[in-house]
Amino acid sequence: MALRASRSSFKASPFLGCSGFLKPSFIPKFSPKSRPNLAWRSMASSSSSTRHSPLDIQLTFLGTASAQPSSTRVHSSLALRLGSDVWLFDCGESTQSRLQQSIVKMGRIEKVFITHTHGDHIFGLLPLMASMLNGAGGAADGAEDPREHIDVNNPVVEIYGPLGTRAYIRSGLRYTHTRFNSPYVVHELRLPWDPKQGDFTPLPLHSAESPHGRNIFQLNGKWENIFADDLVSVSAAPILHSVPCVGYVVNEAPIPGKIDPKKYIPELKRTNMHISAMSRLQKGESVELGDGTVLHGPPRRRGRKIVILGDTHNPSAIESLALDADLLVHEATNAHLPGVDPATKEDETYKSIEERTRSRGHSTPQMAGAFAKRIRAKRLILNHFSARYPGNDDVDPEAKVIMGAIAKLAADEFGKEVVCARDLMNFTLGVPES
Ligand SMILES: [Zn+2]
Numbered sequence: 001m002a003l004r005a006s007r008s009s010f011k012a013s014p015f016l017g018c019s020g021f022l023k024p025s026f027i028p029k030f031s032p033k034s035r036p037n038l039a040w041r042s043m044a045s046s047s048s049s050t051r052h053s054p055l056d057i058q059l060t061f062l063g064t065a066s067a068q069p070s071s072t073r074v075h076s077s078l079a080l081r082l083g084s085d086v087w088l089f090d091c092g093e094s095t096q097s098r099l100q101q102s103i104v105k106m107g108r109i110e111k112v113f114i115t116h117t118h119g120d121h122i123f124g125l126l127p128l129m130a131s132m133l134n135g136a137g138g139a140a141d142g143a144e145d146p147r148e149h150i151d152v153n154n155p156v157v158e159i160y161g162p163l164g165t166r167a168y169i170r171s172g173l174r175y176t177h178t179r180f181n182s183p184y185v186v187h188e189l190r191l192p193w194d195p196k197q198g199d200f201t202p203l204p205l206h207s208a209e210s211p212h213g214r215n216i217f218q219l220n221g222k223w224e225n226i227f228a229d230d231l232v233s234v235s236a237a238p239i240l241h242s243v244p245c246v247g248y249v250v251n252e253a254p255i256p257g258k259i260d261p262k263k264y265i266p267e268l269k270r271t272n273m274h275i276s277a278m279s280r281l282q283k284g285e286s287v288e289l290g291d292g293t294v295l296h297g298p299p300r301r302r303g304r305k306i307v308i309l310g311d312t313h314n315p316s317a318i319e320s321l322a323l324d325a326d327l328l329v330h331e332a333t334n335a336h337l338p339g340v341d342p343a344t345k346e347d348e349t350y351k352s353i354e355e356r357t358r359s360r361g362h363s364t365p366q367m368a369g370a371f372a373k374r375i376r377a378k379r380l381i382l383n384h385f386s387a388r389y390p391g392n393d394d395v396d397p398e399a400k401v402i403m404g405a406i407a408k409l410a411a412d413e414f415g416k417e418v419v420c421a422r423d424l425m426n427f428t429l430g431v432p433e434s
């Protein structure tokens with residue numbers, strides 16, 4: 001995102017904790033043109049630091065399956081596009097293939113947020129990193145592998161996740177002999193009972209791993225502003241699942257108000273003010289005209305809030321952060337669909353399915369709808385469906401009936417329309433009117 005100056009240096013992190021001790025033997029080799037131990041550069045921004053218009057915010061659901069993928073759904077992954085920057089939320093198996101089928105550009109991925117370390121949410125991360133960070137190939141017969149030299153001038157891909165994310169990545173890279181020539185960093189969201197320091201693995205830093213990964217601790221049960229710049233911030237909270245799991249909240253900063261040129265341009269012309277004053281007015285600033293009149297730009301509008309949950313049977317700990325979300329993405333792994341789903345068993349009821357779903361750490365559509373209502377969400381999109389729920393409802397009438405029934409179960413609780421995500425579905429989050 002924009003305004004990289006605020007995070008161009010990982011060395012100046014104000015956050016608690018620090019992972020990885022940069023022992024001499026673990027110091028990556030740097031190419032001659034790089035500057036060892038200077039700041040590892042973040043992704044270049046596609047946005048300007050001067051904000052004249054709202055961000056274009058789009059979501060692409062790359063994978064929407066739960067435990068097992070099917071012919072129509074692959075494992076969890078969601079791309080959030082903010083302008084031309086891309087943030088991934090979870091990275092299950094086949095994410096890379098889906099990226100290539102989608103309108104999302106892999107080269108624009110600058111951050112990956114992992115909700116939990118279950119395989120259906122993280123198994124795709126290492127292959128994706130290998131592609132993003134030039135990890136393919138190798139060198140035989142003693143030839144020098146050019147990837148021995150990490151170019152710290154390349155942007156750092158930032159990865160956020162719970163305890164174990166760093167160890168999983170480091171182990172996977174180590175035992176697959178994977179090398180990169182671009183750097184990455186892993187920030188872990190640690191729970192109160194997690195280790196305060198260290199990397200949760202005895203393995204040394206990977207040669208491409210920045211030593212500036214943060215261990216981020218909760219304050220009042222939440223991780224607030226784990227990332228923030230002038231355009232967006234990200235907070236997180238634990239949500240209940242069968243293993244430690246995180247829900248993320250992306251908050252857009254207030255956005256410029258709608259400007260009516262007819263209100264301003266005649267005044268600028270009348271006093272011979274340069275038309276460039278419009279850009280200041282658009283930002284909400286005030287402009288004093290030559291005759292002493294002061295024009296005030298339109299007041300800023302609230303920014304959008306996007307809540308993306310991982311697997312959960314109870315996300316109430318994120319409720320205060322998620323209130324009034326413009327969009328909630330919530331899992332709905334299992335549903336009771338008598339008369340619709342031919343696999344429904346005689347003795348199953350709404351209650352029994354909900355009990356079974358909860359006992360496995362998951363939600364039904366009704367649970368998702370009820371939570372959306374509780375946080376006064378404006379829109380709800382469901383994902384993370386059991387393999388028995390088809391993901392081709394755009395072309396298959398039978399699939400449409402099943403997914404329509406799931407959406408209705410959630411909508412009846414929510415009181416608003418609900419969308420069931422399918423792989424490669426794009427969704428644009430419009431700008432609020434006020
Ligand atoms: Zn899952």
Ligand SMILES: [Zn+2]
Pocket residue numbers: 116118241311
């Ligand atoms: Zn899970």
